[in-house]
Amino acid sequence: KAGVTQTPRYLIKTRGQQVTLSCSPISGHRSVSWYQQTPGQGLQFLFEYFSETQRNKGNFPGRFSGRQFSNSRSEMNVSTLELGDSALYLCASSVGEATNEKLFFGSGTQLSVL
Amino acid sequence: DQQVKQNSPSLSVQEGRISILNCDYTNSMFDYFLWYKKYPAEGPTFLISISSIKDKNEDGRFTVFLNKSAKHLSLHIVPSQPGDSAVYFCAASPLLYGQNFVFGPGTRLSVLP
Numbered sequence: 651k652a653g654v655t656q657t658p659r660y661l662i663k664t665r666g667q668q669v670t671l672s673c674s675p676i677s678g679h680r681s682v683s684w685y686q687q688t689p690g691q692g693l694q695f696l697f698e699y700f701s702e703t704q705r706n707k708g709n710f711p712g713r714f715s716g717r718q719f720s721n722s723r724s725e726m727n728v729s730t731l732e733l734g735d736s737a738l739y740l741c742a743s744s745v746g747e748a749t750n751e752k753l754f755f756g757s758g759t760q761l762s763v764l
Numbered sequence: 765d766q767q768v769k770q771n772s773p774s775l776s777v778q779e780g781r782i783s784i785l786n787c788d789y790t791n792s793m794f795d796y797f798l799w800y801k802k803y804p805a806e807g808p809t810f811l812i813s814i815s816s817i818k819d820k821n822e823d824g825r826f827t828v829f830l831n832k833s834a835k836h837l838s839l840h841i842v843p844s845q846p847g848d849s850a851v852y853f854c855a856a857s858p859l860l861y862g863q864n865f866v867f868g869p870g871t872r873l874s875v876l877p
Contacts, residue, residue, distance in 0.1 A: 752798060
């Protein structure tokens, strides 16, 4: 079974631009979560989508948004990029039908904002 | 304010010995805990989990202990192998609908041959 796929692998943007990251979950998984990893901060929860609806949301500004499509694929968008948005963005999928399921992570998208 | 803390940024252990990674949490609503391992340029991979109704869970060389009164959990790796060298993250979740995990900052484990 294919794992979680994230594209692109690397991205370089400048301040003020916007960016869209993509995530394809494991087949049969309906929950997709997004995390931001910065050095020394661990993984910070952005949001979770299930059946095309945002089910949980972390404490990030409205510049960070996401959506999920009917095939469970998800996109994350960051508008008006700031230098502090430079991070590894990780997507994780799970079956989604129960609480507290283990997450399966993709390899991430490394975003650099110049 | 970090709700999940891993106070040791790094740990070095000799091959064959025990590795003990610690994690503390502050939110008493957390009742499900996971450990993940992360190699450079890869996403985290699931290692082991424990729910608050247990105080111990084993899977091969990995054992997780949970002390709810102290809000502390630890991951024991016995015996440690060089391939275990990675960053280990502790994660916690309250009993809520869906997936909403709080991760610690990670501990870098180096297993020396």
